[in-house]
Amino acid sequence: MSALLEVSGLTKRFGGLVAVKDIGFSIAAGEILGLIGPNGSGKSTVMKLIMGIERPNAGSVRIDGVDVAGWPTHRIARQGVGLVFQHSRPLHRQTVLENITLALLPDSLFRLAAGSHVAARAREIAARVGLEGVMHRRPSTLPFADLRRLELAKAVARNPKVVLVDEPFAGLTAGEVASFSELIASFRAEGHAVLLVDHNVKSVAALVDRVLAMYLGEYVAEGSAEEVMRNETVRRVYLGGKIELAARPEPTDTGRPPLLDVAGASVLYGKAQALEDVSLHVREGEFVSVVGLNGAGKTTLFNAISGLVPHAGEIRFAGESLRGRSAAQIARGGIVQCPESRELFGGMSVQDNLELGGQHQPAPVRERQLAWLYELFPILKARARQASRTLSGGEQQMLAIARALMMQPRLLILDEPTLGLAPVILEQLSKAMELLRQTTDITVLLGEQNVTFALPHADRVYVLEHARIVWEGTPTRFEAEMGTGYL
Amino acid sequence: MSGRTLWTGFLVALAGLALLPFGVGGYVLGLMTLAYYYGVFAMAWDLLFGFAGEVNFGPSFLTGLGAYAAGLLNHYAGWPIPACVAAGAAAAVVGGVALAVPALRLSGPYFGLITLVAVLLLQNALVLNAGFTGGEIGLDLPDVLSADESTNYWIALAFMGLSGAILFGLSRSAVGLILQASGQDAVEASALGYNVTKHKLAAFCISALFSGLAGAMLVFYLGTASVGTVVDIAVGVQVIIAAVLGGRRTILGAAIGAIFLIVAGELLRPLGQLSTFVVSAFALAVILFFPGGFLGILSSRGGAR
Numbered sequence: 033m034s035a036l037l038e039v040s041g042l043t044k045r046f047g048g049l050v051a052v053k054d055i056g057f058s059i060a061a062g063e064i065l066g067l068i069g070p071n072g073s074g075k076s077t078v079m080k081l082i083m084g085i086e087r088p089n090a091g092s093v094r095i096d097g098v099d100v101a102g103w104p105t106h107r108i109a110r111q112g113v114g115l116v117f118q119h120s121r122p123l124h125r126q127t128v129l130e131n132i133t134l135a136l137l138p139d140s141l142f143r144l145a146a147g148s149h150v151a152a153r154a155r156e157i158a159a160r161v162g163l164e165g166v167m168h169r170r171p172s173t174l175p176f177a178d179l180r181r182l183e184l185a186k187a188v189a190r191n192p193k194v195v196l197v198d199e200p201f202a203g204l205t206a207g208e209v210a211s212f213s214e215l216i217a218s219f220r221a222e223g224h225a226v227l228l229v230d231h232n233v234k235s236v237a238a239l240v241d242r243v244l245a246m247y248l249g250e251y252v253a254e255g256s257a258e259e260v261m262r263n264e265t266v267r268r269v270y271l272g273g274k275i276e277l278a279a280r281p282e283p284t285d286t287g288r289p290p291l292l293d294v295a296g297a298s299v300l301y302g303k304a305q306a307l308e309d310v311s312l313h314v315r316e317g318e319f320v321s322v323v324g325l326n327g328a329g330k331t332t333l334f335n336a337i338s339g340l341v342p343h344a345g346e347i348r349f350a351g352e353s354l355r356g357r358s359a360a361q362i363a364r365g366g367i368v369q370c371p372e373s374r375e376l377f378g379g380m381s382v383q384d385n386l387e388l389g390g391q392h393q394p395a396p397v398r399e400r401q402l403a404w405l406y407e408l409f410p411i412l413k414a415r416a417r418q419a420s421r422t423l424s425g426g427e428q429q430m431l432a433i434a435r436a437l438m439m440q441p442r443l444l445i446l447d448e449p450t451l452g453l454a455p456v457i458l459e460q461l462s463k464a465m466e467l468l469r470q471t472t473d474i475t476v477l478l479g480e481q482n483v484t485f486a487l488p489h490a491d492r493v494y495v496l497e498h499a500r501i502v503w504e505g506t507p508t509r510f511e512a513e514m515g516t517g518y519l
Numbered sequence: 520m521s522g523r524t525l526w527t528g529f530l531v532a533l534a535g536l537a538l539l540p541f542g543v544g545g546y547v548l549g550l551m552t553l554a555y556y557y558g559v560f561a562m563a564w565d566l567l568f569g570f571a572g573e574v575n576f577g578p579s580f581l582t583g584l585g586a587y588a589a590g591l592l593n594h595y596a597g598w599p600i601p602a603c604v605a606a607g608a609a610a611a612v613v614g615g616v617a618l619a620v621p622a623l624r625l626s627g628p629y630f631g632l633i634t635l636v637a638v639l640l641l642q643n644a645l646v647l648n649a650g651f652t653g654g655e656i657g658l659d660l661p662d663v664l665s666a667d668e669s670t671n672y673w674i675a676l677a678f679m680g681l682s683g684a685i686l687f688g689l690s691r692s693a694v695g696l697i698l699q700a701s702g703q704d705a706v707e708a709s710a711l712g713y714n715v716t717k718h719k720l721a722a723f724c725i726s727a728l729f730s731g732l733a734g735a736m737l738v739f740y741l742g743t744a745s746v747g748t749v750v751d752i753a754v755g756v757q758v759i760i761a762a763v764l765g766g767r768r769t770i771l772g773a774a775i776g777a778i779f780l781i782v783a784g785e786l787l788r789p790l791g792q793l794s795t796f797v798v799s800a801f802a803l804a805v806i807l808f809f810p811g812g813f814l815g816i817l818s819s820r821g822g823a824r
Contacts, residue, residue, distance in 0.1 A: 083710055084709075085706055085710070104709070104714075105706070105709035105710055106708075106709040106710075106712050106713055106714045106715065109709065109710055109711060109712035110712045114710070115710045117707060117710075121703060121704040121707060123696070123699055123700060123703060125699075125768065126696070126699075130696065133693075133696070134696050134697065134700055134711070135711050137693045137696065137697055139697075139712055139713050139714055139717075140694075141694060141717070141718070141721045142694075143693055143694070144688075144689070144692040144693060144694055145692060145693060146693045186711065190711065190712065
């Protein structure tokens with residue numbers, strides 16, 4: 033059977049950054065392809081290029097033989113492409129049924145009334161995706177899963193040849209995942225070509241016919257889900273290479289409460305469960321890693337600890353509850369978070385960024401800290417007068433960590449420091465972390481997707497999956513018990 | 520509130536207002552006549568803001584074009600009123616499109632800023648060519664709609680009723696649904712296959728048509744075209760406040776807001792300069808605490824359908 037969607041040589045540059053480089057694949061009628069890659073791999077950009085939301089710099093996108101690369105979005109949609117958005121924005125003053133009707137209308141200025149067949153078709157579609165019970169309600173009164181159903185319904189209504197689905201299962205419970213899988217499988221049964229875009233193979237493995245993996249804008253591997261999961265390069269991208277461990281036994285003799293004690297923390301984003309009943313603890317001087325894939329809830333957990341998002345459950349620091357304290361109070365209390373977005377002041381020099389971090393300290397202490405940090409990260413000393421925006425990604429990450437250390441935290445939270453860094457930079461960063469752990473008695477809570485980076489320094493490991501802690505133990509046991517099932 | 524409830528309320532209100540000339544004097548009628556024309560300005564503006572999602576900071580650019588095109592043709596060429604009004608509406612649409620085509624290409628706040636600058640340009644052009652346009656003093660028109668206050672009142676009421684019915688009907692139609700989707704999330708609307716620019720441009724044309732018509736009718740009611748009544752930035756600000764006060768995305772609410780603003784301004788006239796302050800403070804309070812406006816308050820009381 034000929035391919036309904038055929039992409040070749042697709043390339044997109046944003047300024048100097050090549051977000052997508054020479055990507056090609058094809059999807060036949062009645063086939064589901066999974067496009068996977070970690071954050072920043074360019075998979076979402078590929079989807080936008082197909083839909084015409086971004087214009088490709090080079091390459092072709094053929095829909096049933098017609099090259100639509102560079103066309104405006106609405107013409108590509110009319111040509112037979114539908115996109116199921118991850119974040120739905122339905123019309124709030126209209127009912128669910130009217131929202132579905134919207135997708136059934138002709139692109140005409142003069143058809144004022146939709147025919148009766150349109151209303152009947154809208155009802156039919158509502159029933160198919162499981163919205164028949166809420167057809168006359170407003171979207172704002174619906175639970176999260178039903179909002180996702182509404183997005184699916186709009187794609188069904190357009191009856192496109194090619195269906196693109198952005199992170200089909202994000203924020204859904206296991207039961208909902210099953211019914212969504214059935215709906216997506218029904219697209220395949222009807223002869224549509226389906227592209228699923230997701231972070232990892234595991235969540236789409238049961239559904240897809242083939243998987244294409246991307247990393248840093250480039251093709252990595254293609255094949256069945258199992259083949260891709262076994263692929264060496266894919267494993268290195270997600271897990272890293274060989275792991276050397278150096279765990280220390282958990283100090284249990286102290287009798288004191290742990291420095292950080294999280295008990296039953298839950299967070300809701302609107303209607304999506306971002307964190308569910310999470311409990312963990314970190315003792316004074318420990319290095320604890322929370323590993324989990326993108327979207328598992330790591331950042332949400334850290335934001336809850338730092339008081340940046342409201343949460344249920346109890347979080348205690350140094351024996352005292354953090355409930356009711358502002359983010360600023362918590363930070364002054366000794367919990368310093370180094371966010372994955374780094375948040376450097378790009379126009380300021382490296383030294384200025386660091387001194388800003390130590391602003392509240394007396395000058396002698398600040399100077400001592402600065403000298404110590406320059407010893408820890410010699411590259412920063414060499415770059416002290418440079419504007420921080422001119423640093424490489426790895427150097428920026430070191431600066432972000434050093435700035436957090438300037439604040440002399442009792443607990444340092446590092447949120448995915450390896451995000452978007454090339455393997456060689458990871459090694460440098462890893463060495464600095466090791467030095468930090470050996471020469472100081474600092475307490476660290478690290479969130480990582482990259483297991484190779486997270487494990488060597490860790491005393492203990494928690495695995496976060498779909499908003500819950502699913503495993504905890506030592507790094508040695510992690511390799512034995514979780515090593516193969518993590519992807 | 521369902522469409523049917525609104526239609527019924529709309530017709531009942533029109534019927535009630537039509538009886539007004541039998542009960543009140545010329546002064547009140549004159550005031551209401553003015554308010555109805557402003558009501559059309561505000562409804563036309565709401566189609567663009569509430570549905571297409573584009574903030575037109577210069578609604579008086581469109582009304583001014585309509586008013587002056589009609590006025591000048593009547594004054595210099597002696598065209599009859601219907602021809603002048605039609606020409607005024609056409610001028611507003613042509614001028615509006617000339618403005619909107621480049622402006623709609625820009626995203627973010629630029630559309631609003633361009634419309635704002637357009638008003639200033641028009642105002643200055645009129646004042647600078649005072650010898651031709653009458654400038655700030657105004658342009659006298661040989662013809663007026665009617666010398667009779669009641670007739671003028673009914674013409675204005677019928678005009679507002681008809682405009683309201685068309686604009687409201689449009690907003691509730693299939694085209695209105697697409698327009699609303701385009702205004703709310705242009706990327707998603709185009710992913711559903713709708714040419715967002717085309718729909719927004721059409722909304723702008725319709726908005727310009729009714730603004731121009733209302734501007735032209737207004738000068739033939741007043742008998743004079745002046746910058747202060749149809750072009751000034753302050754006129755545009757009144758129109759915007761009226762539409763937001765009445766209830767965004769409701770069309771009919773905009774007319775209610777306009778009538779309220781004009782009547783309240785008049786009732787508070789004894790306060791002198793303070794009256795504007797009181798009305799503005801009230802409008803601010805409504806916008807802050809009831810962003811849905813008058814009709815928004817009503818429909819939340821009535822509950823969702």
